[in-house]
Amino acid sequence: MKTGIGAKVPRKEDARHLNGTAQFVGDIKMSHLWEAAYVRSPLAHAKIKSITKPEGFEDRVFSMADMVGLGPIAAQSTLPTYNQSNHWPLAKDKVRFVGECIVMCVAPTRAEAEDLAEAVIVDLEPLPVHVTVDTALAPNAEKLHDEWENNLFLTTQFDTDLTEIRKTAAVVVEREYSTARQCMAPMEGKGALAYWDGKADQLVIYTSTQVPHLIRTGLAECMGLDQGEVRVIAPDVGGGFGYKCVLQPEELTVGWAAKHLGRPIRWTEDRREHLTAGANTREHKYKMTAYADDTGRLLGVDADIWVDVGAYSVWPFTACLEAAQAGGNLPGPYDLGAYACRTYSVATNKPGFTPYRGVARPGVCFAMELTIDAIARAVGRDPLDVRRLNLVPGSKMPYTNITGKFYDTGDYPEAARQAAEMIDAKSFAKRKAEAASTGRHLGIGFSSFTEQSAHGTKVFASWGLALVPGYEQAMVKLAPTGSVEVKSGNQTTGQGLETTIAQVASDWLSLDISSIKVTMGDTGMTPYSTGAYASRGMVMAGGAVSKASEELARRIRVLGAHLLQCKAEETELKDGAVFRGAASVSLKQIAQAWYLRPDLLPDNIETTGMEVTEGYKPTIDTGVFTYATHAAVVEVDIETGKVDILDYVIFEDCGTRVNPLILDGQSYGGAAQGIGTALFEEVIYDSAGQPLTSTLADYILPGPAELPSFRLGHSESPSPYSRHGIKGVGEGAAIAPSGALVNAINDALTPFGAEINSIPATPHRILQAIFDARDAREMLEAAE
Amino acid sequence: MKPVPFSHNIADTLQLASKALNTDGSKIIAGGQSIGPMLNLRLVRPTTLIGVTRLEELQKIHIIGDTLSIGAAVTHARIEDGIDGVDLPPMMRHVARSIAYRAVRNKGTLGGSLAHADPAADWVTTMTALDAQLVIRDARGKSRREPMASFMRGAYRTGLQQDECITAVEMPVAMGQALWGYDKICRKVGEFADAIGAIVIHPDLKYARVVVGATEDAPLLLPDMAREIARTATAPSLGDIDSTLATYLPGASRVKRQLLKTALSRAIAKVIPS
Numbered sequence A: 001m002k003t004g005i006g007a008k009v010p011r012k013e014d015a016r017h018l019n020g021t022a023q024f025v026g027d028i029k030m031s032h033l034w035e036a037a038y039v040r041s042p043l044a045h046a047k048i049k050s051i052t053k054p055e056g057f058e059d060r061v062f063s064m065a066d067m068v069g070l071g072p073i074a075a076q077s078t079l080p081t082y083n084q085s086n087h088w089p090l091a092k093d094k095v096r097f098v099g100e101c102i103v104m105c106v107a108p109t110r111a112e113a114e115d116l117a118e119a120v121i122v123d124l125e126p127l128p129v130h131v132t133v134d135t136a137l138a139p140n141a142e143k144l145h146d147e148w149e150n151n152l153f154l155t156t157q158f159d160t161d162l163t164e165i166r167k168t169a170a171v172v173v174e175r176e177y178s179t180a181r182q183c184m185a186p187m188e189g190k191g192a193l194a195y196w197d198g199k200a201d202q203l204v205i206y207t208s209t210q211v212p213h214l215i216r217t218g219l220a221e222c223m224g225l226d227q228g229e230v231r232v233i234a235p236d237v238g239g240g241f242g243y244k245c246v247l248q249p250e251e252l253t254v255g256w257a258a259k260h261l262g263r264p265i266r267w268t269e270d271r272r273e274h275l276t277a278g279a280n281t282r283e284h285k286y287k288m289t290a291y292a293d294d295t296g297r298l299l300g301v302d303a304d305i306w307v308d309v310g311a312y313s314v315w316p317f318t319a320c321l322e323a324a325q326a327g328g329n330l331p332g333p334y335d336l337g338a339y340a341c342r343t344y345s346v347a348t349n350k351p352g353f354t355p356y357r358g359v360a361r362p363g364v365c366f367a368m369e370l371t372i373d374a375i376a377r378a379v380g381r382d383p384l385d386v387r388r389l390n391l392v393p394g395s396k397m398p399y400t401n402i403t404g405k406f407y408d409t410g411d412y413p414e415a416a417r418q419a420a421e422m423i424d425a426k427s428f429a430k431r432k433a434e435a436a437s438t439g440r441h442l443g444i445g446f447s448s449f450t451e452q453s454a455h456g457t458k459v460f461a462s463w464g465l466a467l468v469p470g471y472e473q474a475m476v477k478l479a480p481t482g483s484v485e486v487k488s489g490n491q492t493t494g495q496g497l498e499t500t501i502a503q504v505a506s507d508w509l510s511l512d513i514s515s516i517k518v519t520m521g522d523t524g525m526t527p528y529s530t531g532a533y534a535s536r537g538m539v540m541a542g543g544a545v546s547k548a549s550e551e552l553a554r555r556i557r558v559l560g561a562h563l564l565q566c567k568a569e570e571t572e573l574k575d576g577a578v579f580r581g582a583a584s585v586s587l588k589q590i591a592q593a594w595y596l597r598p599d600l601l602p603d604n605i606e607t608t609g610m611e612v613t614e615g616y617k618p619t620i621d622t623g624v625f626t627y628a629t630h631a632a633v634v635e636v637d638i639e640t641g642k643v644d645i646l647d648y649v650i651f652e653d654c655g656t657r658v659n660p661l662i663l664d665g666q667s668y669g670g671a672a673q674g675i676g677t678a679l680f681e682e683v684i685y686d687s688a689g690q691p692l693t694s695t696l697a698d699y700i701l702p703g704p705a706e707l708p709s710f711r712l713g714h715s716e717s718p719s720p721y722s723r724h725g726i727k728g729v730g731e732g733a734a735i736a737p738s739g740a741l742v743n744a745i746n747d748a749l750t751p752f753g754a755e756i757n758s759i760p761a762t763p764h765r766i767l768q769a770i771f772d773a774r775d776a777r778e779m780l781e782a783a784e
Numbered sequence B: 001m002k003p004v005p006f007s008h009n010i011a012d013t014l015q016l017a018s019k020a021l022n023t024d025g026s027k028i029i030a031g032g033q034s035i036g037p038m039l040n041l042r043l044v045r046p047t048t049l050i051g052v053t054r055l056e057e058l059q060k061i062h063i064i065g066d067t068l069s070i071g072a073a074v075t076h077a078r079i080e081d082g083i084d085g086v087d088l089p090p091m092m093r094h095v096a097r098s099i100a101y102r103a104v105r106n107k108g109t110l111g112g113s114l115a116h117a118d119p120a121a122d123w124v125t126t127m128t129a130l131d132a133q134l135v136i137r138d139a140r141g142k143s144r145r146e147p148m149a150s151f152m153r154g155a156y157r158t159g160l161q162q163d164e165c166i167t168a169v170e171m172p173v174a175m176g177q178a179l180w181g182y183d184k185i186c187r188k189v190g191e192f193a194d195a196i197g198a199i200v201i202h203p204d205l206k207y208a209r210v211v212v213g214a215t216e217d218a219p220l221l222l223p224d225m226a227r228e229i230a231r232t233a234t235a236p237s238l239g240d241i242d243s244t245l246a247t248y249l250p251g252a253s254r255v256k257r258q259l260l261k262t263a264l265s266r267a268i269a270k271v272i273p274s
């Protein structure tokens, strides 16, 4: 089929986005709709002494005490040492980060709601603040959660014996790395609109979410409602990235207010709210020791990883998913014989950590890739060679790594070789020398990773989550007009799933995707799915649509065979019709026979109908692994610390490419976000826990002019464990840029003896590193 | 992020605008590109906003004698395009192009930028380098002139009184022939500067100015350095620039000084290639 799997078709969703006719939460019009604004905590840690509402507006201003029946967000975990937090949707007794909701105000317009919010008086008594994991872990540190023993959500440990390696390794590389706290900054912020539907006797909530069915469960639980009393609709969503895969306090309070006020209530997150209360991801700290032989062959890695997870554990993914992923993924695509790692999920006075595109892997990939380059420098070899020496080779596939990850297919060193070829690594030394002769400083860097995608039931269960994904379901229906309807409880947030799952159905049903209508994200209309995260959409929803379409195709052929007066086995479904030899009946004729003229069909016809719901998961739960190598050439202006990306290539393999155009788009977008992580984005706090980057003038996102023209290369190693050999690819490109770019920067800085180990690699950090190296050199010279 | 309630008054004449301005709590809005965010953050809480971009006097670009006069409400985009029939100094057109993005330049105005007095903004440094005079009118209709070099008192502080409005910016027409260098260091395209270096030299007018911008204060004039460059036609060494900056800006961090030093030396290099 020309719009089937593998077709480069433009996206179905583009027209409405380009015409401005898409419908986001903020676009919805409804009579009697009121808007909400929140009084948010101005302090990072404080006791709430009193709340005084403006006189005469008590019926529009709500504190937690007013919201009777609403419970806290309390993400559970089955891991034994886990400390649970209660995140009340409006703070009760205590506030734990700047931006935490304390009071909700509603009014006909947002401006009036903000006027009310300003008139509320909240009396706070400040408490000591933890802005770093170090102070939070100090002895006798002030506790965020009084009932805990310390400020640790969880510690984990992985340990294979390193004693022997420590004794014998020729090369030992020790480093400390850190990654900044970030905001995910989707174009559309969060938003939710709720009303009570009297006829359905149901709370209906439109919310900008990746996981409508999960939110339904969470809302029902916290609001004390039956699932049947809640319908969640995700309308158009302008970017999710993980930010919208957790239950948010505002969803709960908007729901409560709509139910109790009997009118629609909406909250639309503004940029300032996002950059403060939504500053919730990426912050890691590493202490790493790597052992290698004198060729640069890795022997073992020993690491401590601290994740600054903020004040609360998010539902359902908890504050601990990040550290679990970090500890499990640090070895990455490398063939590693020994590994020890301790992780600490530390509570601080910041917003609760939420998994962001790539989940932990942008951090661990950065740490591992810098370590590989450091080893290469220590043994005096080309980092590319050391990388290729250590990557799991194709000949070892499938391969179970040291942390038990099962790499299904691929050839990792080959991807590195291809990336090197694309960027012409061979001639780089010459280019570098030429540039140096005119005072320009170039560097080259590589970064390799695997992207575990669509990891399933057992993996999530092992991370202790109380809510674990299982079989993904999808419904596929032949409509009376001969067109097809696909319904999936997954959600598209801009990643093109509406098109790609239509392509899967197109393949089975031999219809153009323009005749395939996809509905997603409405719990009232779609079968259950845990939603869009963990690069699972294409594998899981695609697989479920494939299975349902296959069955529908079979049923269509049975009906077609009746009409053609032959056996189903004698027929073929192609070009939108069922054929027996040259004779055919179109899908439309078949649909009409079933729905409108059943008198044409025999009495003993199969009665299952033209509507199929199927459940699906891959034949393994451990996920299917996409992999790639990124390579970059940069120029560092050593007088300003500015980094110019001169060339950037990605060689990736995600198994079967369902839509090469969309795949490229995912790579561009992911790499752009990764460049933000590498060079620009950083939430800065002062010592009192005040975020200083509360506007986009201070929180710097890369723009088009800061991004290179990415060049992409592909190979295809389909997975034998998923339908059509598909692997997930949504997160991957965001993982590698920090490794590739900072390795390139460090290559350029070698002549100055400077090294960057913290991201973002801002001009300030780069200049400071050059100064520090110069000072150290001068001190040494002075001493001599 | 919504402003406090205010009334919006779009003045038809300068007289009416000035009169409206003479009440407490009223404030001018020009392109709204700086005051807009401040309103939304409720950092400014006016009772009345007086729009001035429709006032003809503030829109004019013209030459009177040997003085070039640019209306305060002329947008960055008009300066960038330079299609008003009056030649603008090439330095101005160059600088305009590096301010923000076109969408902001279509709205933002020269007068608004100077009145806002953000130390990191481009016009405050450029106009200091070009020795511009601000024409300022009060509620009674009286105009005064103040040189840019003294108008900005510090970060976001100027010599404007509550009832005053900038109507135009003036400079000698001859500035169009000056030698100039301008270097802006910023994190990304369209961003405010982390450092600015500017130099303007006009041998016939015996004019030489060296200015450092984005210092977190009003633009810094370096008259001795300017005189020396004009006299010797050689660029100061990086070490000289560094020690001059260290003297004038003792509070600046090493990184900040490095950026200012680089911006200034690169600006000078455009006039005196090494």
Ligand SMILES: Cc1cc2nc3c(=O)[nH]c(=O)nc-3n(C[C@H](O)[C@H](O)[C@H](O)COP(=O)(O)OP(=O)(O)OC[C@H]3O[C@@H](n4cnc5c(N)ncnc54)[C@H](O)[C@@H]3O)c2cc1C
Residues within 6 Å of the ligand: B027, B028, B029, B030, B031, B032, B033, B034, B035, B036, B052, B072, B073, B098, B099, B100, B101, B104, B107, B108, B109, B110, B111, B112, B113, B115, B116, B120, B121, B122, B123, B160, B164, B165, B166, B167, B190, B191, B192, B193
């Ligand atoms: C995304 C973005 C990026 C930007 N980047 C840059 C940059 O790189 N470089 C740069 O220089 N600027 C930058 N700016 C600022 C921009 O140049 C603004 O246009 C400028 O600072 C203010 O001009 P305005 O006409 O918008 O003034 P407004 O915002 O309308 O007003 C600003 C202030 O000036 C007062 N005011 C306005 N006109 C007058 C007048 N005639 N007389 C007296 N007072 C007056 C107002 O009362 C107000 O206090 C940026 C702005 C944005 C939004």
